[in-house]
Amino acid sequence: MTKILLVEDDPALGFVIKDNLTIRGFAVSLCKDGEEGYEAFSKGKFDLCILDVMLPRKDGFTLASQIREKDTRVPVLFLTAKSMAEDRIAGFRAGGDDYIVKPFSMEELMLRMEVFLRRSQPTSTEETLRIGHYVFDCRNLVLLHPSGPRTLTHKEAEVLKLLCTHRDRVLKREEILKSIWGDDDYFMGRSLDVFISKLRKYLKSDPAIEIVNYHGVGFRLQTQP
Amino acid sequence: MTKILLVEDDPALGFVIKDNLTIRGFAVSLCKDGEEGYEAFSKGKFDLCILDVMLPRKDGFTLASQIREKDTRVPVLFLTAKSMAEDRIAGFRAGGDDYIVKPFSMEELMLRMEVFLRRSQPTSTEETLRIGHYVFDCRNLVLLHPSGPRTLTHKEAEVLKLLCTHRDRVLKREEILKSIWGDDDYFMGRSLDVFISKLRKYLKSDPAIEIVNYHGVGFRLQTQP
């Protein structure tokens, strides 16, 4: 049984999340402020923490770093309001923890949790890909990001998946064309470029992610600046 | 499973590196100071160590030499701040270990790790060439150096690769032209010289590396003084 520590002061939101997670088979401990969260964490063993950032009696970031002192491995996921300063958020991105901007869908929360939980116990066959701070659900063609989810078309997804499974490597234009459009007739149109252009648009919320063109060669999904 | 010992006191950076390496299939032990790093190394068996230089309770260099006492083969890679005195860095270059100047890209770290790991277990058909303190990734056309990465064009890469695979040997001008521009019609322009000029610019951060001209004959990539 996977145990979740949820610290959220807004009772409405807290119960919604707790119920949803419980239905999906998680054991959830709900705390309503930072101090209470810290006590709960000290006593129990948790597989994942979900912390609101704005909390009475001890904010989420402070709580997170105290949790880190006790356990360097446990994944911590923040819930933040949209009004939060971008640079503060950027800081936490860099720190490696994930965060979700309110309002969010349960689907999004679940996907992000899955990523974290899989990291600690690497088991199942991949169905979701991480691309920077995006999460791409290949199966449902959904690309998730705090700024909102987006459903991709079939071909968009194929191109993204191919780039993603070869991330940080240059894929020759011809390799991509062969892989997606088949090799019998060589494809002369500009379709690929149009898809690249679209994907760039979809991925532009994370500045660390870039599809780089190697002139005369091909493309590369760059995940490191 | 390749095991990595990572000693880094800055939690933000430590977790980023750890996560990135974990995603790429390495088993990472993260320690937050020199003493802890030493204990971890004494207990476990590691294939590679990544040490920050500035560490609480025992600096990276001291830790490295203690590690060397126990294991003369394990590769050690340093992370250093840019502010570090150049001569100190030079000393460690001479000692044979590699180092990476912060801030660095994960791509750079990965490539340098690959070089070390290949040295101990020569396996894959990787297409990276070492040129002094540069690392040249032929496939992605990326030339890495602590002062920063640079993407080469197709032809630049061809010339560099040719020089590099014949390093310390004089390549006749005609040999190069034939090899890269084809031999049917002899090439009369000055393109080759322009590329040599560019490559010299790219390689000038390492004074030990030089493209030498043998007047009337050809060029030589000199890696030994």
Next chain:
DNA sequence: AATGAATGTTAATGACTTGTTAATCCAGTC
């Protein structure tokens, strides 16, 4: 030193590749 050839370097050129938007096509579907 004088000479002409070879090389070093920078900037300009022009062919080609890529980015992007809008229009068009096309296959399902109602």
Next chain:
DNA sequence: GACTGGATTAACAAGTCATTAACATTCATT
């Protein structure tokens, strides 16, 4: 048979890069 969503093409703007041009410098031989 019109509608709809998505793939493809058209068309043009923008960018990249190998090559050339032009001029400076070095070299080998006298």
